[in-house]
Amino acid sequence: MMLKRLLPMALALSISTPTLALDGAALFKERTCxxxxxxxxKTPIMPNYPKLAGQNAEYALQQMKDIKSGARNNGQTAAMKAVMHLVNDDEMxxxxxxxxxxx
Structure with missing residues (x-):
């Protein structure tokens, strides 16, 4: 009987608790970007590596997804592909x- 009363409250709490937003700045450092x-x-180590500051978010996200999946696979993506296993979709x-x- 007590469990029947607690279950709706537990569900309500889990639904109403906001998901904590991921910290993109911290992830940029933690994931070695x-x-x-x-x-x-803004200061990549190689002149042919892109400057990412101010990049359109949707474009940057799609590029990361494409590199991770292998859809984008050119000479400059090889190094990034090696570390993309560290980053999930929400982090990207x-x-x-x-x-x-x-x-």
């Missing part, structure tokens, strides 16, 4: 949003 793209996302979205807000 800065190593190649620069701490400010948070990183893309973070990058889009950089100036």
């Amino acid at each position: 800065f190593t190649c793209h620069g701490k400010d996302a 979205k948070a990183i893309a949003e973070y990058l889009s807000k950089l100036k």
